Amino acid sequence: MWSYSASSYEEISEKVNSSSAEISLLNTFAEKIPLKKFGKVIFENSLYSPLPLSYSDLWFQKFKEQWKVVLDKRLKMWNKDFKKSEIKKKLKTYFSLEDFPKYPSRPWKKIGGDYNEKYECSIGFLNYYLKNEFPKYKQLLSTITLEGKFSIKENMYEFSDMISKLNSIISKNDFLVERLSSSGEYGSEIAHYASSEKEPDKEKLRSILFEIEGNALDLADSFAKFLTGFENLLFAMLGEKSTVYYGPLANLNKIMGADNKEFKENLAKFAYSIKFASEVLQAIIEMENISV
Numbered sequence: 437m438w439s440y441s442a443s444s445y446e447e448i449s450e451k452v453n454s455s456s457a458e459i460s461l462l463n464t465f466a467e468k469i470p471l472k473k474f475g476k477v478i479f480e481n482s483l484y485s486p487l488p489l490s491y492s493d494l495w496f497q498k499f500k501e502q503w504k505v506v507l508d509k510r511l512k513m514w515n516k517d518f519k520k521s522e523i524k525k526k527l528k529t530y531f532s533l534e535d536f537p538k539y540p541s542r543p544w545k546k547i548g549g550d551y552n553e554k555y556e557c558s559i560g561f562l563n564y565y566l567k568n569e570f571p572k573y574k575q576l577l578s579t580i581t582l583e584g585k586f587s588i589k590e591n592m593y594e595f596s597d598m599i600s601k602l603n604s605i606i607s608k609n610d611f612l613v614e615r616l617s618s619s620g621e622y623g624s625e626i627a628h629y630a631s632s633e634k635e636p637d638k639e640k641l642r643s644i645l646f647e648i649e650g651n652a653l654d655l656a657d658s659f660a661k662f663l664t665g666f667e668n669l670l671f672a673m674l675g676e677k678s679t680v681y682y683g684p685l686a687n688l689n690k691i692m693g694a695d696n697k698e699f700k701e702n703l704a705k706f707a708y709s710i711k712f713a714s715e716v717l718q719a720i721i722e723m724e725n726i727s728v
């Protein structure tokens with residue numbers, strides 16, 4: 437006969453009771469859970485493939501996607517037209533213009549098909565401002581150059597840089613006008629290729645138009661950046677936007693002596709003219725970047 441100590445008997449008894457409880461749980465799981473049915477459902481679902489869509493379902497799916505494209509295009513067109521109408525209001529309010537100013541040379545109109553150069557409105561406004569608004573203040577800039585004393589020395593250097601940038605933009609604009617004229621490089625080439633049906637000629641025409649678009653965007657973008665920087669500088673000269681980087685003219689109340697009041701009024705007019713031009717040009721570029 438084997439003999440067990442009391443501690444050994446208790447340990448064996450505890451393991452038997454624990455095993456009995458686990459066997460009971462397994463029996464309950466096997467009786468209550470329909471494993472066979474679960475397996476059947478899972479297996480059959482793995483083999484399931486949906487029935488092909490009916491003709492009507494395919495029609496609906498196809499035209500739903502097409503209508504989404506059409507709707508997106510119409511929304512973009514509406515958004516572009518809305519922005520255009522808002523810009524026209526600003527042109528009327530700020531510059532007494534009834535419509536977008538036209539660029540002097542627009543040879544792409546010879547192409548037909550209602551083709552418009554993408555940044556036509558941007559360079560049209562740019563040219564208008566340089567030819568009609570800016571000349572009103574050229575004498576003012578000369579006075580500042582000769583008599584202005586900047587309270588922050590760096591502003592004097594920035595003012596000189598701004599004038600150089602402006603002159604560069606004016607030169608680039610004049611050059612583009614000349615190239616687009618009937619006797620210019622772009623104008624004559626467009627006139628030559630516009631009516632051709634040959635594919636090489638069409639490709640050459642597309643290349644010319646793409647190059648013009650790039651030049652127009654570069655010109656408009658340069659002018660927009662100039663306007664933003666010059667606006668800050670002009671309002672700082674008036675003492676309206678003084679910061680650690682910008683300060684007023686030290687002799688603001690003395691320039692031109694007895695005509696000082698007129699000088700300050702003209703400087704304020706110029707500052708707001710630049711501000712309005714910046715607002716309008718940025719809005720035009722944003723509007724023209726909407727592809728429809």
